[in-house]
Amino acid sequence: MLKMRCPSNVSRAFLIVSSFFGIAIAQTEGQSEVPLYGQSPAVYPTPANNGSTSEDWAAAYAQAYSLIAQMTLEEKVNVTRGYPGTCVGNTGSVPRLGIEPLCLADAPDGIRGQEFVSAFPAGIHLAATFDRDLQHRYGHALGEEYRGKGINMALGPCAGPMGRVATGGRNWEALSNDPYLAGAAMSLITKGLQENGVIATLKHFLANEQEWRRRPNDLGEAVSSNVDDRTIHELYAWPFMNGLKAGAASVMSSYQRVNNSYASQNSKLLNGLLKTQFGFEGFVVSDWGGQYTGIASANAGLDLVMPDAGYWGGNLSDAVTNGTVSEERLNDMVARQLAAFYYLGQDDTYPPPSIYSSTQKHLPVNVQGDHRTLIREIGAAGTVLVKNVNNTLPLKNPQFLNIYGYDAQTSPSPWQNPSRYGGGYEVNFGWKTLNGTLITGGGSGGATPPYVISPFQAIQDRVISRTPPGNLRWDFYSENPTPAYVNAEACLVFINSYASESFDRVNLTDEFSDNLVNNVAANCSNTIVVVHSAGIRLVEAWIDNPNVTAVLFAGLPGQESGNSLAQILYGDVSPSGRLPYTIARQQSDYGSPEVVNGSVSLDYFPQSDFTEGLFIDYRHFDRAGIAPRFEFGFGLSYSTFEYGSSLYVTDALSSVDAYPSADVQIVQGGHPQLWDILFEVSIDITNTGSMSAHEVAQLYITVPGDETPVRQLRGFGRLLLKAGEKRTATFQLTRRDLSVWDVVAQQWRLPRGSYDIAVGASSRDLRANGTIQITQ
Numbered sequence: 001m002l003k004m005r006c007p008s009n010v011s012r013a014f015l016i017v018s019s020f021f022g023i024a025i026a027q028t029e030g031q032s033e034v035p036l037y038g039q040s041p042a043v044y045p046t047p048a049n050n051g052s053t054s055e056d057w058a059a060a061y062a063q064a065y066s067l068i069a070q071m072t073l074e075e076k077v078n079v080t081r082g083y084p085g086t087c088v089g090n091t092g093s094v095p096r097l098g099i100e101p102l103c104l105a106d107a108p109d110g111i112r113g114q115e116f117v118s119a120f121p122a123g124i125h126l127a128a129t130f131d132r133d134l135q136h137r138y139g140h141a142l143g144e145e146y147r148g149k150g151i152n153m154a155l156g157p158c159a160g161p162m163g164r165v166a167t168g169g170r171n172w173e174a175l176s177n178d179p180y181l182a183g184a185a186m187s188l189i190t191k192g193l194q195e196n197g198v199i200a201t202l203k204h205f206l207a208n209e210q211e212w213r214r215r216p217n218d219l220g221e222a223v224s225s226n227v228d229d230r231t232i233h234e235l236y237a238w239p240f241m242n243g244l245k246a247g248a249a250s251v252m253s254s255y256q257r258v259n260n261s262y263a264s265q266n267s268k269l270l271n272g273l274l275k276t277q278f279g280f281e282g283f284v285v286s287d288w289g290g291q292y293t294g295i296a297s298a299n300a301g302l303d304l305v306m307p308d309a310g311y312w313g314g315n316l317s318d319a320v321t322n323g324t325v326s327e328e329r330l331n332d333m334v335a336r337q338l339a340a341f342y343y344l345g346q347d348d349t350y351p352p353p354s355i356y357s358s359t360q361k362h363l364p365v366n367v368q369g370d371h372r373t374l375i376r377e378i379g380a381a382g383t384v385l386v387k388n389v390n391n392t393l394p395l396k397n398p399q400f401l402n403i404y405g406y407d408a409q410t411s412p413s414p415w416q417n418p419s420r421y422g423g424g425y426e427v428n429f430g431w432k433t434l435n436g437t438l439i440t441g442g443g444s445g446g447a448t449p450p451y452v453i454s455p456f457q458a459i460q461d462r463v464i465s466r467t468p469p470g471n472l473r474w475d476f477y478s479e480n481p482t483p484a485y486v487n488a489e490a491c492l493v494f495i496n497s498y499a500s501e502s503f504d505r506v507n508l509t510d511e512f513s514d515n516l517v518n519n520v521a522a523n524c525s526n527t528i529v530v531v532h533s534a535g536i537r538l539v540e541a542w543i544d545n546p547n548v549t550a551v552l553f554a555g556l557p558g559q560e561s562g563n564s565l566a567q568i569l570y571g572d573v574s575p576s577g578r579l580p581y582t583i584a585r586q587q588s589d590y591g592s593p594e595v596v597n598g599s600v601s602l603d604y605f606p607q608s609d610f611t612e613g614l615f616i617d618y619r620h621f622d623r624a625g626i627a628p629r630f631e632f633g634f635g636l637s638y639s640t641f642e643y644g645s646s647l648y649v650t651d652a653l654s655s656v657d658a659y660p661s662a663d664v665q666i667v668q669g670g671h672p673q674l675w676d677i678l679f680e681v682s683i684d685i686t687n688t689g690s691m692s693a694h695e696v697a698q699l700y701i702t703v704p705g706d707e708t709p710v711r712q713l714r715g716f717g718r719l720l721l722k723a724g725e726k727r728t729a730t731f732q733l734t735r736r737d738l739s740v741w742d743v744v745a746q747q748w749r750l751p752r753g754s755y756d757i758a759v760g761a762s763s764r765d766l767r768a769n770g771t772i773q774i775t776q
Contacts (some may be wrong), residue, residue, distance in 0.1 A: 013187070029356045038607060039224035041319065043272035046301045048332045049281055049339075053667045055566050057281045062339035062567060067097055068084045068331050076334050077316045082306040086355040087151065088112070088286070091337070102199075102341065103353040104285075104306070105146070108156030108173055108189075109440060110447030113419030114356045116366035117145055117560060121378045122440055123158055125555035127176035127185055127580040128382035129762060130633075130696040131718040135185045138378060139192020141371045146198040148367030150353040153199040153250060153348055153420040157189040158445065159239035159409040160204040160254060163535075163581055164616045165598040166590040167505040169211040172534035172556055173445035176580035177617035178632065179235050180713045180737075183242035190246040197344045197598070201250040204287060207236050207252035210598030211504045213606055215255045216292070220604030224257035227610045232273070233741035233748075235614055241278060247671030249282035249340035253302065255290045256296075259604075262292050270301025275558035280668040281343075283336035286310070288444075289465025298325045368450060370558055372733055379564025381555030381718075382696070384577035387551040389541065392526065394571025394638060398489040399470035404481045404493035404520050405513075407532055408456040411436025421448050424498040424534075434723055437494065438532040439561045449559040455494055456531065458562030462570060479515050480774040484523030492516050492526035492569075499534035504598055508587050520546040530554050530565065536581055539629065553579070574638040574693035576718060576761065579702035582618045583630040591620050614709055616765045620708035633698050633713070634760035639689030639723070643697075643767035647759060651678040656735070658775070668769035674736040675746055682730040683768055687721035694720050697729040697759055700766065704753035711756075711763060714738075729759070738774070749775055 049284040050065075051057030060491060068076065078092035079099065089104030107113040109120045109323070115538070120126075126138055146154045161168050163177035166436050175182035190200040196762070203682070207225035208214065227236065240251070251274060253264040263269060264286045274280045283303035291297050294311030298319065305312055319325040341347065354365040384395065398772045414422040414436065423476040437454050440447045454473065463470035471486065475481035484491075495513035499731050521527040521542065528550040530538050542548055556566050567573050582590075591612055599608035615623050618632035652678065660673040685695055699715030702708070715731030735750065754773055762764035 002582075003247070008181060019253075020359045029311050037180050038224060038259050038609065040261040040266050040268045043267045043276070043297060044352065045326070046271045046299065046329055046332060047275050048328055049275070049336060051281055051339060052664060053279060053281065056341065057546060060342035061335060063342045064335040067099065067336055067338060070097060071334070073317055073320060076330050077312065079337060080124045080304055080316065080330070080333050081309045082304075083308070086353055086357060088155070089153075091304065099338070102337070103150060103355070103445050104153040104155060105149075105151045106155050107445045107447065108158045109445065110142070111149060111151065112446060112448050114149065114448055115364045116450060117366060117448060118368050118371045119370070119373060119421070119440060119447035120375055121382060121558040122534070122556035123171050123175045123185070124172045124580055125382040125557055126378060127181055128377060128384055128577045129557055130181070130578050130698070130716045131185060131717065132188055134381060135188040136192050136376050137374055139189035140195055141192070141369075141374055142189070143193040143196030143198045144369060144627070145194040145371070145687070146193065147351065147365040148365060149355065151198070151350040152341070152350070153201060155201050155252065155606040156194055157186050157243065159183070159186045159201065159243070160206060160208045160236065162209065162211040162236055164595060164610070165504065166508060166536055166587070166596050168209060168535070168598065169504045170441075170443070170445065170497050170501050172499055172616070173443040175239065177582070178415050178580070178713050179238035181580060181716065183239035185240035186239045187246040190243045190248045191608060194247055194249065194344060197346055197350060199249045199340055199344055200243070200414045201252050201285065202248050203252035204254035204366065205240060205251050205274065206232070206254060206263060207258050207610070208256060208263075210608070211502055212598050215289070216360045219602060220606065222262070223601070223606045223608050224260045224608060225608050226259055227406070228613060228743065228744045230741045231610060231613045235616070237273065241670055242282055245279050245675065247668065249281065249343055251282065251284050253284055253286055253290060255287050264291050264302050265293055265297040265300040267300035275301055277666070279345050279668045279671050281336075281668050283333070295319050295324050298329060298333070303336050303670050320735055331598045341456050345564055371654070372695035374568070375558045376560040376563050379560050380567045380573050382555050382557065383564065384553040384555070384579055385550070385568070386553060386634065387548070388636055389549040392528065392549040393569060395490065395569050399463070399489045401459065401470070402485055402488045402491040402524065403456055403459065403471055403472060403474040403494070404476070404491060404500040405516060406435075407437045407494035407496040407530070408454065408492070409436055410452045410454045419448075421446055423452065424496060438534070438556065439495035439558055440556055441499050441534045444680065445501060447558065451559060451639070453560050455562045455563040455565050459492070459569070462566055463468055480510055480519040490526045490528055494532070495519050496532040497534055499539040505535070509534050509538040509541065513564060517542040517548065518545065521545045528547050528552075532556065532561070535584060538584065538587065540585055543629065571638060571691075574616055574691060575635065576637060576694035576696055578633045578635040578696050580632070581632055582632045585627070586631045589621070591626070591628050611770040613707070616669050619709040621710070631762050631764040633696075634765070635696070635762070637693050637695065639687055639691050639693035641695045641721070641761070642686045642688045643759065644684035645768060647757065647770035648682045648769050649757075649772060652677045652679060656673060656750060658750050658752065659745065660735070671748070674734065676735050677732045678735055678738060679733040679772055680730060681715070681733065681757060681759070681770070682728050684726055684728050685719060685721065687723055687725040690723050692720065692722045694718050696701055698762065699731040700758050700763060701733070701738070702756035703738065703751060704755060705740060705751045711758065712761070718771075740773075743764055
């Protein structure tokens, strides 16, 4: 375990007692005064599992251990490692006992590098729908495709990163900057995947918030995410608890260090938090090449190493033989993997892998079904309208439109690497490629589209379908398109903001795109801007331009991109997407330089101190009193909605103790009483406009006590209301929703006092207020 340097800068101090430190320490708003800050204590041994917390897991473990009893030491070791093969990851096998390799494949938003599969919207786009039904259907459709291809294990869903670093390269893969929203989506995607018998893999565990120095390199060790105990529980681990509660059978460890111990060998994270406190029944797999030691990772709770033997193989056999790794620990590694296989019913008519190979021709299996319909629906539902002057949108059946911008058309050459779709405007480290419309991000999380409906194609179809046909003019690649066609009814400008695994973004804007918007707006009084973005994209360079009349954040919508957008532009559906992050006025508004750009240390042992604690994104803006350009949860509609003036609150339990009962068995997802519903809150909402539309109602709470956010999302619901219709939105508040992590008691605690509650259309557009009292 490495000790970090102890900086001398000290400001306001407060007491944190943390299981990550083991003692009470005084922590500053900067760094700690004592050298134990950023260390992870040892938690041994790994709890051996037998599935005792549920009948389904118990039956699966019984089958697993019946096989283990027949296996040799070498056979057991063989299934703890990866092998080259047809899939992205392939486990070892034991042919004489009928144990076949598991097939592991990327990614969270579609099966990467395959033929006849769908490219779904990215996780951040799904989060922008604020729709639980769509989130579940998304997971189920993904599961159908993974199962159809014979893939045993989907490497998703993803809730790490949480978006702490505004320029983080993989924020788009995950499920928003809010733990409650991310947790709800993670639970529902997991449920949908595993309904099809596919093993869901929650990733990346934990605090994986930047790409720069996420792995060891020539500069030294990987960055250490130094996080206090309360923040771990209430922010970064929160969504994983939801996924575990939904039954997730696998968790992937992250690359970097957490409190100076690599995540794949961090016994506090794996043995203590995941396998003890959260009751995890499944197995932990390393990220690819993310194992850095052999014995330490085995004893800390890692169960499967990818994509090869890593530090195990014969070395693990030797370690068991000489007693540095117990045979019980090895048996537990194997049992957790085999039990997951049986728990998901993969021993019963699960299809064999049908995987594309660039060197071997085979008859591909088409698994797309009618998923394009769902993709189109989610694409539209996650599109966020942030500006609409004088009802510019929806378009009124225009006959003459100008289309400008590199993002309007498909990429001219996206397949240089067959396993990596290359659409998008890539601006990194001075290198620029105008590479077509952006539907997914880059890296292992990227989807592989069977086709792409570009915005230009979809709008062109609309223009020529009118009677008589209309007229288009376009210029995809000029920074200052000419001429300005004066007869055009509107100019649509398409720009994007690309991000990828392996590097973080340089900026949250780019000069070329900003110039393009302003140059078009200088000659066109009705300029509509569409932004496809892999995360936060600042708009200050042109948002107040009076000739920019409408702005849509169209996210990463997947293969049906243009069709989804056309539905919004032409008013087939009203926009209802809500921002899953805050859009600031300037980059520095997000906080310290490290929170904006991540740690860029060149030290051999780089440290990233998460001293902001719980206060990322809108929580930071609220505490600091910073006015955002567009707040978390914001989005406009083509209709209008009236919220009732009163909240109706019902107590679901007459009395409740401050702490969960000590004599209750932990189940997967944590203490079962954390999921008890304590209150129900409801409010009436009326569509006062002239068209049917969805409204996304959001519930925020203020927990009493020091160092709690001004408000935290604790409920949401997307309601479809016809013109004039009134419906009731109801939110259920669980014990965990109202609790804080007590670092002294090492329990979730319900603070006594008055909780402010508010319901509205965004985190800053709150229409009705009330209180909840917890006094017993």
